Structures are given as structure tokens and as C-alpha cells.
Amino acid sequence: MRAAITRAGALVIEEVPDPVPQAGQVLVRTLACGICGSDLHALGDPEAFTTVMRRSGGTPYDISNGVVLGHEFAAEIVDYGPGTLRALPVGTVVCGPPIGFGPQGSGIVGYTPAFPGGFGEYMILSEAFTLPVPGGLDPRTAALTEPFSVATRAVRRADLSSGEVTVVLGLGPIGLAIVAVLKARGHGPVVAVDFSAKRRALAEQLGADILIDPAMESPYERWTSLGVIPGTMDRMAAEYRGLRTTEVVLFECVGAPGMLNQVVAGAPAGAKIVLVGVCLRPDTVDSGLLANKELDIRGSFGGSPTEYRHTLRDIADGRIDAGAIITGTTGLSGLSDAITELAKPDHHAKIVIDPSLDH
Incomplete structure (x- = not known):
């Protein structure tokens, strides 16, 4: 098959052996695969990416060499391996969480040579996690179930x-997905923050209530107008008087060095900070502020199979417009240019790969 495979930290289009499904696995033909921010991290700083993944219990493989990336996928069933139920007919369009396991071990699809990802023409998936795409749903949109399940x-x-x-800091695909999931769940107000006018417009399309360009206004200066008591002592005084306090949750979706400490400094007392953006370098946080403000920081990683199934249903039923963030589609031959374009936030939010476009 043709695939974009990592060689010395770069992507090279090569003919590589077709993957062979083993016990409990299914062979699929890639119809669509989104380019994830994690893929950009892996290509931009493979050593740091691999180190973080190893230390957190993720893939132990060297991402810079011999890996076919791509874990946001929709595909068509081609064949089954031995010991499978074969509940879905050949030709069924499927997607699923990127969890691979079988005789060759386990790992994240697209981050281990054992489970090549959607930047190739074929993949092998675990039958247990393979879900039929509801009829009529564009495979490009179905592929985005994965990042939207991360948001879920x-x-x-x-x-x-x-x-x-709720404040969403950074409107890349995951930040935009969080906006969409918050609104689908009936939460608000949702404050969406990004320097890019294009991405703020997409957030508005997905239901964001307040848009902030941090080049013009700090997202940490509206607490009072939103009914939030920002100071620790004022908040405690309100509690002593039995007054209700408006709570704040900030989703940090940037993942750049220094960003978390900026959020800790700007967050109001009692806020929760959900850390979604992955910073590949050690960072520092003002622990005094963290304690005195009684801030709660919690990490969040990929979606579970249950969260993936619920997200797919939300997308198929129209509660979440995942397709709204797709700003481009290309074949494997355009993958390198697409990665370059994704560095321009006013040009693109999500580019999807369709290997058939090269034929």
C-alpha cells in the first residue's frame, strides 16, 4: 500500500507492505483521516513527544522512524482475521477509538508499527472497537468522532x-470540539478565546456565547461582569454570608510552555482548570497561587470507547456539527503541504486526508 511513513522525523510517501489482520482484527481501507495536533507534535519534536508518551505509559516506540501516523479515521471493511465474529459485512463503513490490541501486542493506532494509522491506504483495527458509521454520515465527519470524543x-x-x-482557551480542533460539546450539553455561558479570527468565527458557529481576541482583551478581566467573585477573601466572605458564588471552569487547550501558569494567575478563586493541551516540555506553576486560590487542576486525555460511541451518536443525530471544523481535504501526496498550512490558524482548523484522491 501507499503510506506516509516517518523517516528520520519527516514524512515520506512509500510503498509498504499491506497490514495483515490477526486474531480478533479487521482489515479496513482508509476513507478519511484527520490530521491531529498530536501528529504535529510528533513530527515537530519527536524526541520530546516519545519521551512524554513513554513516561505516561503510552507508546514506547520511536515516533520519528517507521511509523504510519493517523488516529482519527473512518474506513471500509475489506477482510477479517481469524477468530472474529464478522458481525459487520465487508464493505461496511466504520470508525472507532484508536485502540489496537491482539497477538502483536497493544498500542495506539498510528503511534506504533504494529498498528499503522490512517496516513496509509489500509489499517488493521480491533474488531471489538470497530463501530458502523450511521448511514448518510460523511466519512470525513465520522473520522472526527475521535477528537470530539476527546472533548466529550x-x-x-x-x-x-x-x-x-466555562472558558475555552485555544480554539484548535480540540478547543472547538469542547465548545461544541459544552453547547450540546446545554452549558453556558461559553467563552471562547483565540488570536485567530477564523477560529473564533468557527467557535461562534458552534454556539460560543462570548468571543475574545486576547490581542485586544485579556480573558481574565470579565469575571465581575459574568457574576464571578475573583478574589479569595471576597469569595470566602460571600460563603460566610451564605451567598451563592458563580463557579468557573477553564479548559486549557494550548499546551505551550508558560500557558498553565498564566491560567493559574488569571483564574478566579475556586476555579477548576481542565488541562487538555499537551505541553511537551517541563513547565512551572506558582504553587502559592494554586493553594491560596484553591484551584483544582485536572488532566484529560483521549476518550474512552463509551465516550466515543456517545460522541458518534451525537454527531450522527446532529447535536454536534463536527463537520463544521473541516477546512480542507487532500490526498497523501498533499499531506506535507497540509501540515505546513495547519501552522497558519487563520487558514485552517482541520484538514482531512483521503488516500483515494491520489488515484
Whole structure:
């Protein structure tokens, strides 16, 4: 098959052996695969990416060499391996969480040579996690179930109550997905923050209530107008008097060095910070502020199979418009140019790969 494979940290289009499904696995033909921010991290700084993944219990493989990336996929069933139920007919369009396991071990699809990802013409998937795409849903949109399931998990990790102010910092695909999931769950107000006018417009399309360009206004200066008591002592005084305080949840979706400490400094007392953006370098946080403000930081990673299934249903039923963030489609031959374009936030939000476009 043709695939974009990592060689010395770069992507090279090569003919590589077709993957062979083993016990409990299914062979699929890639129809669509989104380019994820994690893929950009892996290509931009493979050593740091691999180090973080190893230390957190993820893939132990060297991402810079011999890996076919791509974990946001929709595909068509071609064949089954031995010991499979074969509940879905050949030709069924499927998607699923990028969890691979079988005789060759386990790992994240697209981050291990054992489970090549959607930047190739064929993949092998675990039958247990392979879901049929509801009829009529564009495979490009179905492929985005994965990043939107990440958002579903982040919102669940936030443990929101009615009336909480939510602030989404960074409107890349995951930030935009969090906006969409928050609104689908009936939460608001949702404050969406990004330097890019294009991405703020996409957030508005997905239901964001307040848009902020941090080049013009700090997102941490509206607490009072939103009914939030920002100071620790004022908040405690309100509690002593039995007054209700408006709670705040901030979703940090940037993942750049220094960003978390900026959020800790700007967050109001009692806020929850859900850390979704992945910073590949060690960072520092002002622990005094963290304690004195009684801030709660919680990490969030990929969606579970259950969260993936619920997200797919939300997309198929129209509660979440995942396709709204697609700003481009290309074949494998255009992958390198697409990665370059994604560095321009006013040009693109999400580019999807369709290997058939090269034929």
C-alpha cells in the first residue's frame, strides 16, 4: 500500500507492505483521516513527544522512524482475521477509538508499527472497537468522532453544574470540539478565546456565547461582569454570608510552555482548570497561587470507547456539527503541504486526508 511513513522525523510517501489482520482484527481501507495536533507534535519534536508518551505509559516506540501516523479515521471493511465474529459485512463503513490490541501486542493506532494509522491506504483495527458509521454520515465527519470524543471526556472530567461559566482557551480542533460539546450539553455561558479570527468565527458557529481576541482583551478581566467573585477573601466572605458564588471552569487547550501558569494567575478563586493541551516540555506553576486560590487542576486525555460511541451518536443525530471544523481535504501526496498550512490558524482548523484522491 501507499503510506506516509516517518523517516528520520519527516514524512515520506512509500510503498509498504499491506497490514495483515490477526486474531480478533479487521482489515479496513482508509476513507478519511484527520490530521491531529498530536501528529504535529510528533513530527515537530519527536524526541520530546516519545519521551512524554513513554513516561505516561503510552507508546514506547520511536515516533520519528517507521511509523504510519493517523488516529482519527473512518474506513471500509475489506477482510477479517481469524477468530472474529464478522458481525459487520465487508464493505461496511466504520470508525472507532484508536485502540489496537491482539497477538502483536497493544498500542495506539498510528503511534506504533504494529498498528499503522490512517496516513496509509489500509489499517488493521480491533474488531471489538470497530463501530458502523450511521448511514448518510460523511466519512470525513465520522473520522472526527475521535477528537470530539476527546472533548466529550474533557467536559465530563470538568464535572460541570448548571450555570457555571466555562472558558475555552485555544480554539484548535480540540478547543472547538469542547465548545461544541459544552453547547450540546446545554452549558453556558461559553467563552471562547483565540488570536485567530477564523477560529473564533468557527467557535461562534458552534454556539460560543462570548468571543475574545486576547490581542485586544485579556480573558481574565470579565469575571465581575459574568457574576464571578475573583478574589479569595471576597469569595470566602460571600460563603460566610451564605451567598451563592458563580463557579468557573477553564479548559486549557494550548499546551505551550508558560500557558498553565498564566491560567493559574488569571483564574478566579475556586476555579477548576481542565488541562487538555499537551505541553511537551517541563513547565512551572506558582504553587502559592494554586493553594491560596484553591484551584483544582485536572488532566484529560483521549476518550474512552463509551465516550466515543456517545460522541458518534451525537454527531450522527446532529447535536454536534463536527463537520463544521473541516477546512480542507487532500490526498497523501498533499499531506506535507497540509501540515505546513495547519501552522497558519487563520487558514485552517482541520484538514482531512483521503488516500483515494491520489488515484
